[in-house]
Amino acid sequence: MTSVALACPLGLAASAVPGSGAELEREAERDAIAASKRGEREAFEVLVARYQRPIYRLCYRYVNDHDDANDLAQEAFLKAWRAISRFRGDSAFSTWLYRIAVNACLNFRAKRRPETREIDEALVDPRPGAEWQVEREDDAFRVRAAVSRLPDRQRATLILKLFHDLTHEEVAGILGSSVGTVKANLFHALANLRREMTRARETRS
Amino acid sequence: MTAHVSDDAVLDLALGAGTASQRGHAGSCEACARRVREAASALELAQRAEVPEPSPFYWQALRHGVSQRIAQEGQETRRSAFLVPLAAAAAVLAVLFSVPGLPVKGPLAPGLAAWSALPLEEEDEGLRVLEGLALSSGELAEWDRGEGLSAYLANLTDDESRVLAETLRKRGQGGES
Numbered sequence: 600m601t602s603v604a605l606a607c608p609l610g611l612a613a614s615a616v617p618g619s620g621a622e623l624e625r626e627a628e629r630d631a632i633a634a635s636k637r638g639e640r641e642a643f644e645v646l647v648a649r650y651q652r653p654i655y656r657l658c659y660r661y662v663n664d665h666d667d668a669n670d671l672a673q674e675a676f677l678k679a680w681r682a683i684s685r686f687r688g689d690s691a692f693s694t695w696l697y698r699i700a701v702n703a704c705l706n707f708r709a710k711r712r713p714e715t716r717e718i719d720e721a722l723v724d725p726r727p728g729a730e731w732q733v734e735r736e737d738d739a740f741r742v743r744a745a746v747s748r749l750p751d752r753q754r755a756t757l758i759l760k761l762f763h764d765l766t767h768e769e770v771a772g773i774l775g776s777s778v779g780t781v782k783a784n785l786f787h788a789l790a791n792l793r794r795e796m797t798r799a800r801e802t803r804s
Numbered sequence: 805m806t807a808h809v810s811d812d813a814v815l816d817l818a819l820g821a822g823t824a825s826q827r828g829h830a831g832s833c834e835a836c837a838r839r840v841r842e843a844a845s846a847l848e849l850a851q852r853a854e855v856p857e858p859s860p861f862y863w864q865a866l867r868h869g870v871s872q873r874i875a876q877e878g879q880e881t882r883r884s885a886f887l888v889p890l891a892a893a894a895a896v897l898a899v900l901f902s903v904p905g906l907p908v909k910g911p912l913a914p915g916l917a918a919w920s921a922l923p924l925e926e927e928d929e930g931l932r933v934l935e936g937l938a939l940s941s942g943e944l945a946e947w948d949r950g951e952g953l954s955a956y957l958a959n960l961t962d963d964e965s966r967v968l969a970e971t972l973r974k975r976g977q978g979g980e981s
Contacts, residue, residue, distance in 0.1 A: 677874065796849060
């Protein structure tokens with residue numbers, strides 16, 4: 600399990616044994632949501648405190664920049680506040696919130712599209728078996744940069760699936776697509792990521 | 805030999821899932837085994853994209869930023885709610901002055917001061933009717949600082965003011981639809 604999942608104890612797969620910590624947390628969250636719907640800002644701040652880390656990290660992975668991630672995270676929470684009266688509880692609150700954050704990221708990209716260079720969705724790595732031997736920090740930076748250049752849907756899928764420990768079904772729910780589409784996007788995202796990293800490695804050597 | 809596994813199955817196998825049949829095929833087919841290895845290595849690569857941990861103070865700043873924006877939005881919403889009755893009053897005025905027979909004000913005659921046509925505030929029935937229709941006491945000053953409605957009222961003649969006040973009073977009492 601990733602640190603993100605640990606930081607988000609409402610994790611979608613958490614057990615819900617009555618009286619357990621997870622159940623108490625869910626109850627506290629339900630109370631906070633209900634109070635937020637009544638317009639109680641303090642209650643909403645509880646939800647912000649609970650989800651700020653995974654939402655910020657989701658945004659960071661999307662834009663690969665702290666300031667932009669900060670703006671996007673704030674925007675996501677503000678939109679959630681505006682819309683919380685319409686949250687019916689059909690899905691987990693975290694799923695609903697992730698969806699808002701992903702949409703904020705997608706809109707952000709759409710506005711900045713002329714400045715970004717995306718990987719062609721149709722391309723896949725023609726050279727299998729490549730390995731990467733780079734220092735860990737450089738590696739992280741380069742991988743983040745490569746992830747941030749993936750096409751929107753591939754990137755969102757990769758981030759939600761890998762870094763937020765969500766199931767295919769949960770990712771599909773957030774992105775409003777089918778499980779098949781999620782799997783296809785993830786498969787192509789991984790192929791594009793390998794291709795991009797291979798190219799970067801060849802450029803350096 | 806069974807058919808090669810699909811992309812979905814390759815992904816499932818790389819993620820440690822997949823069916824026994826798929827695993828069996830990948831175990832005996834070098835081409836599929838290579839595809840699974842590639843997907844698994846890409847997964848491992850992607851996992852290295854750690855997000856730098858911001859300053860411990862950052863989370864507080866984030867919460868503060870969100871709270872401020874929500875509070876700011878709340879103020880704007882309250883302002884908007886206040887403007888609704890004003891807009892309604894302005895709409896009433898607009899309708900009134902589009903009624904045939906009601907004098908439409910043109911440019912002021914040269915040398916006529918804008919305020920000269922206004923009665924004293926305590927004698928101005930029109931203002932009281934407006935207050936009664938749309939505003940509570942004290943709020944009048946909020947919109948009266950603007951240049952729209954107040955400027956229009958400032959240009960009314962005594963007769964026009966009386967007509968306006970009388971019409972608004974009738975509308976306020978439901979005497980005119």
